[in-house]
Amino acid sequence: xxxxxxxxxxxxxxxxxxxxxxxxxxxxxxxxxxxxxxxxxxxxxxxxxxxxxxxxxxxxxxxxxxxxxxxxxxxxxxxxxxxxxxxxxxxxxxxxxxxxxxxxxxxxxxxxxxxxxxxxxxxxxxxxxxxxxxxxxxxxxxxxxxxxxxxxxxxxxxxxxxxxxxxxxxxxxxxxxxxxxxxxxxxxxxxxxxxxxxxxxxxxxxxxxxxxxxxxxxxxxxxxxxxxxxxxxxxxxxxxxxxxxxxxxxxxxxxxxxxxxxxxxxxxxxxxxxxxxxxxxxxxxxxxxxxxxxxxxxxxxxxxxxxxxxxxx
Amino acid sequence: xxxxxxxxxxxxxxxxxxxxxxxxxxxxxxxxxxxxxxxxxxxxxxxxxxxxxxxxxxxxxxxxxxxxxxxxxxxxxxxxxxxxxxxxxxxxxxxxxxxxxxxxxxxxxxxxxxxxxxxxxxxxxxxxxxxxxxxxxxxxxxxxxxxxxxxxxxxxxxxxxxxxxxxxxxxxxxxxxxxxxxxxxxxxxxxxxxxxxxxxxxxxxxxxxxxxxxxxxxxxxxxxxxxxxxxxxxxxxxxxxxxxxxxxxxxxxxxxxxxxxxxxxxxxxxxxxxxxxxxxxxxxxxxxxxxxxxxxxxxxxxxxxxxxxxxxxxxxxxxxxxxxxxxxxxxxxxxxxxxxxxxxxxxxxxxxxxxxxxxxxxxxxxxxxxxxxxxxxxxxxxxxxxxxxxxxxxxxxxxxxxxxxxxxxxxxxxxxxxxxxxxxxxxxxxxxxxxxxxxxxxxxxxxxxxxxxxxxxxxxxxxxxxxxxxxxxxxxxxxxxxxxxxxxxxxxxxxxxxxxxxxxxxxxxxxxxxxxxxxxxxxxxxxxxxxxxxxxxxxxxxxxxxxxxxxxxxxxxxxxxxxxxxxxxxxxxxxxxxxxxxxxxxxxxxxxxxxxxxxxxxxxxxxxxxxxxxxxxxxxxx
Numbered sequence: 001x002x003x004x005x006x007x008x009x010x011x012x013x014x015x016x017x018x019x020x021x022x023x024x025x026x027x028x029x030x031x032x033x034x035x036x037x038x039x040x041x042x043x044x045x046x047x048x049x050x051x052x053x054x055x056x057x058x059x060x061x062x063x064x065x066x067x068x069x070x071x072x073x074x075x076x077x078x079x080x081x082x083x084x085x086x087x088x089x090x091x092x093x094x095x096x097x098x099x100x101x102x103x104x105x106x107x108x109x110x111x112x113x114x115x116x117x118x119x120x121x122x123x124x125x126x127x128x129x130x131x132x133x134x135x136x137x138x139x140x141x142x143x144x145x146x147x148x149x150x151x152x153x154x155x156x157x158x159x160x161x162x163x164x165x166x167x168x169x170x171x172x173x174x175x176x177x178x179x180x181x182x183x184x185x186x187x188x189x190x191x192x193x194x195x196x197x198x199x200x201x202x203x204x205x206x207x208x209x210x211x212x213x214x215x216x217x218x219x220x221x222x223x224x225x226x227x228x229x230x231x232x233x234x235x236x237x238x239x240x241x242x243x244x245x246x247x248x249x250x251x252x253x254x255x256x257x258x259x260x261x262x263x264x265x266x267x268x269x270x271x272x273x274x275x276x277x278x279x280x281x282x283x284x285x286x287x288x289x290x291x292x293x294x295x296x297x298x299x300x301x302x303x304x305x306x307x308x309x310x311x312x313x
Numbered sequence: 314x315x316x317x318x319x320x321x322x323x324x325x326x327x328x329x330x331x332x333x334x335x336x337x338x339x340x341x342x343x344x345x346x347x348x349x350x351x352x353x354x355x356x357x358x359x360x361x362x363x364x365x366x367x368x369x370x371x372x373x374x375x376x377x378x379x380x381x382x383x384x385x386x387x388x389x390x391x392x393x394x395x396x397x398x399x400x401x402x403x404x405x406x407x408x409x410x411x412x413x414x415x416x417x418x419x420x421x422x423x424x425x426x427x428x429x430x431x432x433x434x435x436x437x438x439x440x441x442x443x444x445x446x447x448x449x450x451x452x453x454x455x456x457x458x459x460x461x462x463x464x465x466x467x468x469x470x471x472x473x474x475x476x477x478x479x480x481x482x483x484x485x486x487x488x489x490x491x492x493x494x495x496x497x498x499x500x501x502x503x504x505x506x507x508x509x510x511x512x513x514x515x516x517x518x519x520x521x522x523x524x525x526x527x528x529x530x531x532x533x534x535x536x537x538x539x540x541x542x543x544x545x546x547x548x549x550x551x552x553x554x555x556x557x558x559x560x561x562x563x564x565x566x567x568x569x570x571x572x573x574x575x576x577x578x579x580x581x582x583x584x585x586x587x588x589x590x591x592x593x594x595x596x597x598x599x600x601x602x603x604x605x606x607x608x609x610x611x612x613x614x615x616x617x618x619x620x621x622x623x624x625x626x627x628x629x630x631x632x633x634x635x636x637x638x639x640x641x642x643x644x645x646x647x648x649x650x651x652x653x654x655x656x657x658x659x660x661x662x663x664x665x666x667x668x669x670x671x672x673x674x675x676x677x678x679x680x681x682x683x684x685x686x687x688x689x690x691x692x693x694x695x696x697x698x699x700x701x702x703x704x705x706x707x708x709x710x711x712x713x714x715x716x717x718x719x720x721x722x723x724x725x726x727x728x729x730x731x732x733x734x735x736x737x738x739x740x741x742x743x744x745x746x747x748x749x750x751x752x753x754x755x756x757x758x759x760x761x762x763x764x765x766x767x768x769x770x771x772x773x774x775x776x777x778x779x780x781x782x783x784x785x786x787x788x789x790x791x792x793x794x795x796x797x798x799x800x801x802x803x804x805x806x807x808x809x810x811x812x813x814x815x816x817x818x819x820x821x822x823x824x825x826x827x828x829x830x831x832x833x834x835x836x837x838x839x840x841x842x843x844x845x846x847x848x849x850x851x852x853x854x855x856x857x858x859x860x861x862x863x864x865x866x867x868x869x870x871x872x873x874x875x876x877x878x879x880x881x882x883x884x885x886x887x888x889x890x891x892x893x894x895x896x897x898x899x900x901x902x903x904x905x906x907x908x909x910x911x912x913x914x915x916x917x918x919x920x921x922x923x924x925x926x927x928x929x930x931x932x933x934x935x
Contacts, residue, residue, distance in 0.1 A: 015456050027472050124712075136603065139541075140596030142548035144555060145588050148574055152581055210758040213709050217753075218773035218824060219746020229761050244458075251463025255552050259574070270556050273467045281471045285464055292459045307763060308808040 001304070008300050012293040019289045020072070024065050027278050028057075037276050038081055055081065072286070078279035080272070087283035090268060095287070098257065098264035100176075102249055105184050109191035110242055114231075116192070117199025117238075121207065122226065131196050138193025144255040147186035151259060155182060183260045187253060191245045195238070202237035206230045236303045243292075243299045250288045344533075347608040354604030360597035364590075368415040375408035379564035388580050397586055400572050409564040410586055416565050417547055417594070420481045424546035425539045427485025432492025433535070437527065439493070440500025447497070454490040462487055462549050467558070475560045480553060481546065488542055495538055499531045533609055540602035544595040551591060566591050645730050652725030655832055655864040656706060656749075657682040659731075662718030663701050663710065663888075672717055675701045677888045680719075685831065688858055688865040690879035690896070692872060692911065698888035699868045703834050705729070706866070707751055708741035723749065723832070746777045750825040752835040752854075756817035756842070760809035766820050767805035770827060777828045792823040796853055815846035822850070826857055833857070836868045851878050872912055876900055884908045 035051040036043060043051075052058050056067065071078060077087035120131040141149075155161045161182050206212065207230055215225050257266030265284060272280035348354050367374065376394070383403035391398045397406035439447040462484060469483040503526070517525070547566075553559055554567025555574075566587040573583030651657050663676035676698040683689045691699040704710045706721055708728065716736060721729040723744060729736045741749075753759040760769060767789060774785035786805075793801035796819040809817060818838065825833055835854065839847040855878055858865055867879060875882050875896060882899050884892040884907065892905045903909045 015459060018456055019460070023468055027468060029472060136596070136599050139544065139599045141592050142552065142595070144552050145570070145591060148570065148584060148588065152577055152584060156577060156581075210753060210755060211761045214751065214753050214759040214821070214824075215761070215773075216709055217707055217745055217749075217751035219742070219777040219828070220773060221742075221776070224776070229763070232763050233761070247459065247461050249461075251461035251466075251549075252552075254463055254467070255556060258556055269464070269467055270558065273471045273558055276471050278471060281468055285468055288461055288464050289459060292461065296459060309762060309810050 004304055005301065008297050012297050016286075016289060016293055020069070020286055021065065023282060023285050024068060025061060027282060028061060028064065034081070034276060034278070068282070077283040077286070080280050081277050082275055087279050090280065091265065091283055091287055094263060094265045094268050097262055098253055098266065099291075101180055101184050101187060101256075101262075101264070102246070102253055104180070105187040105191065105249060106242065106246055108184070109188050109195050109245060110238075112188075112192045113195030113199055113241075114238065116196040118203055118226070118231070120196065120200040121203035128200070131193075131200055134193045135197035138190050141190075143186060143190045143252045144259060146189050147183065147256050147259045150182050150186050179260070179262070183256050183262060186256050186259075187249055190252075191249065195241050195245060198241040199234065199238050202234040203230055206233045209233070232306060235306050239299045239302055243295055246295050247292050250291065344605075344608045348604055351604045351607060353600050354608070357597040357600035357604060360593055361601065364414055364594055364597070365418060367411055368418045371411040371415045375405075375411045377405040377408040379409050379412040380404065380562065381408075388576060388583075398580070398582065400569070400583055401576050404564075406569070406583065406586060409569055410566075410590060412564040413566045413569060413587065414590065414594075416477060416563055417550065417591075420477050420550050421543040421546040423478060424481040424485040424488070424550075425542050427482050428489040428492055428542060429535065429539070431486060432489035433496050433531075435489070436493040436496025436531075437500055440497040441527070443501075450493065454493055457487055457490050460487060463552060466549065466553050470553070470558050475558060477550065477554075477560060477563065477565070480559075481550060484546060484549060488545065491538060491542065492535065495534050496531050499534060500527050503527060503530050533605065537602045537605050540598045540605070544598040547591060547595055547598075551587075645727065647722045647725055647727060651682075651722065653684070654682040654722070655685050655687075655724060656866075657722045658702065658706065658719070659722070660719035661702065661705065661721060661729075662716070663698070663705055664715055664717040665713055666715060672715070674717065675888050676705070678718070679883075679885070679888075679890045681883045681890070681893060683832065683864040683866055685864050686858060686862045687881065688854075688867055688879045690875040690882040691866060691868045691885060692870065692875055692882055693885035694870060694911070696887070697885040699885050700836055701888075702885070703836055703866060703868050705736060706832075707749060707834055708736040708738055708745065709751070710736065746773055746830075747828050748830055749832045749834065750828065750830040752818075752822055752825045752833060752838045754837040754840055756814050756821055757809065759821055760817060762809050764808075765805070766807055766809060766812070770805070770820070770824055773824065774827050788827065789823070792827055793820070796820075796823045797849060798823075815842050815849075818842055818846070818850060819853070822853060822857075826861070826863075829861065830863060832864045832866070834866045834868070837870070838867070839874060840869075840871070847874075854878065872900070884911065 034055065034057060035048040039047055039051055049058075056064055068078065075088060077091070079086050080090060083090075116127075116131055116134075120128040162179050212225060212230065215229060216222075253264065254266035254269055256262075257264040258270060261267075265287075268280065269284045271277070272284065381404060383399065385403065386395070386399055387401050387403045389395060389399040389403070395405045395407065397410065399405055400409070435450050439450045465487055466480050466484060469480055473479045551565065551567030551570065554565045555571045557571060559565060559568060561568075569587040570584060570591075573581070573585075573587065576583055647657075648659075659680050661676055661679045662674060664672035664674040667673050679698070679702055681689065681691075691702060693699045701710065701714070705714075705716065706723075706728075715734050716729050717734070719729075720727055720731045720733075721736070726740065727733075727737070728741050728744070760766065767786070770789040770792065771782060771785040774780060774788060775782055778785075780788075790801045790805060793804055798804050798816065798819055804812060804816060804820065812820070818841070822838070825835075833854075838854070839850050842850060851874065854865060854867070857863065867874070869875060879896050881894065882896050883890055884899070884905070886907050892899060892903065892908045899908065900912070903912055
């Protein structure tokens with residue numbers, strides 16, 4: 001088991017490293033006009049040269065990457081070119097908002113999609129049809145459009161929720177819950193419809209396995225077969241779906257935060273992108289990929305725990 | 314049960330692609346025909362065609378240029394000039410919607426094209442040649458799949474500036490693993506098929522094998538995948554534009570949404586049109602993908618019916634069947650004089666309702682009985698209905714199966730009374746495990762891989778007999794040694810994948826007798842085992858019969874097993890009972906031609922040395 005964990009951890013770090021190299025070189029490959037972007041069109045060539053030297057842009061790419069990497073290993077992701085705020089600080093103040101939403105949505109998706117998916121697989125009939133239609137509708141409307149619809153109808157037209165949030169870290173919990181409700185719903189609808197559909201197929205597949213028939217022949221009740229055996233065997237498929245949805249959600253949350261004006265990672269990332277604030281973009285990419293890798297690692301471990309065959313190897 | 318096959322368009326569907334490729338144009342045309350018969354498919358195609366036409370002729374149809382702004386007429390309501398009104402800069406919404414369609418559809422096409430251009434060849438190569446290429450591509454795939462799409466597009470935007478085309482190329486690369494994985498698994502599943510081998514033997518080059526055989530297999534799944542990916546591309550492209558990170562000179566649905574959202578307090582209708590256009594287009598793509606998948610699945614979709622179809626089965630109408638029983642009603646009394654039989658099957662018919670309303674019968678007019686201490690063999694080829702008969706006694710037929718005729722009784726009580734269209738689960742669930750038990754055919758697939766063998770033996774005893782866990786554990790140990798397992802403790806603690814097939818079959822037999830049943834139904838209990846283990850398992854069943862005085866129904870295709878073990882035998886063919894009698898009579902003096910043929914073919918496999926002699930002798934005799 002420990003070897004299994006170390007192997008997964010190792011391959012996760014390799015992926016993280018590969019992504020950092022790839023992203024860094026991609027971002028800085030066309031960095032010729034960065035100094036002009038920062039200083040504006042009036043800047044003289046001397047001023048530009050000074051700025052480039054200040055940002056380290058006059059050095060060869062591998063040297064720059066190496067200095068970024070050594071900094072990153074110490075927790076220093078560089079400073080924003082426009083606000084001079086350390087990237088690590090900027091991320092630290094915004095990540096709690098983003099991750100609260102993402103993980104709240106994840107947990108809710110896991111619960112709701114499992115309940116609906118299992119019901120559709122077991123009951124079939126109309127429940128099944130509703131899930132199928134729901135999956136088509138969910139696939140047809142992108143999450144951010146759902147967000148826009150929710151704001152327009154529930155917040156602006158009906159006034160049930162705050163449309164935008166001026167939430168500060170010290171605000172009471174109830175204010176947080178109220179302003180995060182709509183964004184979380186917008187985040188999770190696609191996940192629930194898609195996830196329920198996938199869990200339904202996984203459960204149906206398990207219900208048709210030979211061992212389920214044998215368990216029935218032994219006199220084990222349907223409820224126990226479903227909760228102990230079928231759900232457990234279908235869980236790896238469900239976890240994989242969930243981890244893929246998390247990856248999608250880390251992108252989707254950027255737009256959702258923009259719609260609801262939440263002080264999360266999204267607005268930071270969008271502003272940095274349009275200003276070509278490369279250290280911030282780099283920080284955002286590395287943080288999200290690190291989250292993905294961590295969650296994938298957890299999913300692998302859970303699968304190992306669920307499946308004795310994986311555990312042994 | 315075709316519905317249970319992977320239903321997501323994002324998962325590979327090699328099995329469903331295969332028939333289209335293998336049988337060529339005939340099947341393809343019926344797939345198309347089925348697609349055109351599906352109303353949702355037609356609606357989807359009409360919407361997509363309409364969108365495409367609007368996009369292609371945008372320059373002709375649009376009354377204004379996409380960026381033409383009439384500053385004196387901002388946020389105007391629809392009128393005869395601006396049929397959908399104007400936005401905050403006085404630009405015509407209808408015109409921008411058309412140009413937006415053009416750009417959106419083109420960008421989706423570009424993205425899918427890039428993804429196919431990368432994923433398809435890579436998947437073909439990885440699937441066909443495997444080895445290092447596959448290992449490396451798998452690694453790249455795992456990296457690409459751990460990158461959130463929108464974050465990558467933000468990076469691309471920061472590096473290369475606001476270009477829809479660069480963004481879509483990048484997203485195409487990012488999403489290419491979905492084609493890669495689909496193609497690879499499809500290719501892997503057919504790579505070793507006989508017809509590919511045949512092609513190779515007949516001297517075709519690898520290239521022409523790939524293009525001719527394998528490409529035709531992956532074609533259909535790729536079309537389905539493309540519909541899904543085009544939808545995702547439209548969504549993410551619009552998301553990027555909505556964030557204001559696109560090219561400001563271009564009209565797109567995402568930009569229009571953003572514009573509408575800024576003016577949501579003044580004119581929320583500005584949001585409506587681009588949102589509708591997106592939902593319609595992506596929805597049509599999703600529906601089209603579903604429709605193609607449905608068309609590919611075989612037409613034999615089984616309908617879930619609560620009631621049997623009346624009038625399709627002559628026997629149920631002709632026979633003086635009593636009124637249909639409610640499944641909660643007390644079972645009617647069985648025919649006098651039959652109470653002493655352990656199990657009695659009378660004129661049993663089992664069928665599956667088909668989509669066209671007919672019933673496909675798999676068991677028809679089958680009658681037999683089993684007494685205590687007796688081993689009855691049910692012999693027949695695969696598809697003869699012998700397993701379906703066995704499962705109807707156990708009450709473990711698939712949900713869609715219907716008892717279309719006859720009855721089943723156990724110890725003088727009906728488990729399927731005459732007129733009932735399904736086996737009475739209320740009555741059978743009390744019997745299953747306790748009085749009637751089951752030994753399956755495939756030892757490995759019949760144990761849950763996630764639980765230890767001990768758990769799977771102990772739990773039924775605790776549930777069915779209500780004994781404490783400790784007692785059940787010691788009984789399980791004894792059972793394991795009873796069925797000839799040398800080290801019961803080790804097997805008890807093992808997971809199913811840690812024991813051999815023969816061992817697993819012994820475990821299943823131990824499980825079947827753990828609650829001391831009166832009837833054991835064994836479905837081909839030796840077929841999946843090595844020859845050396847087969848004899849042991851048969852000895853075991855024989856010994857159980859005499860020790861516990863139980864009745865056994867042995868389903869098999871092997872007359873050798875019947876001769877070795879059974880007292881009486883029934884022969885089945887095409888769902889019907891052909892012949893019945895004592896083993897001695899049937900083996901020595903088979904009356905029916907089918908039994909003779911079956912016996913002849915069985916003997917061939919049994920005695921390799923005398924094979925030629927015995928088969929020619931049989932052939933001459935018949």
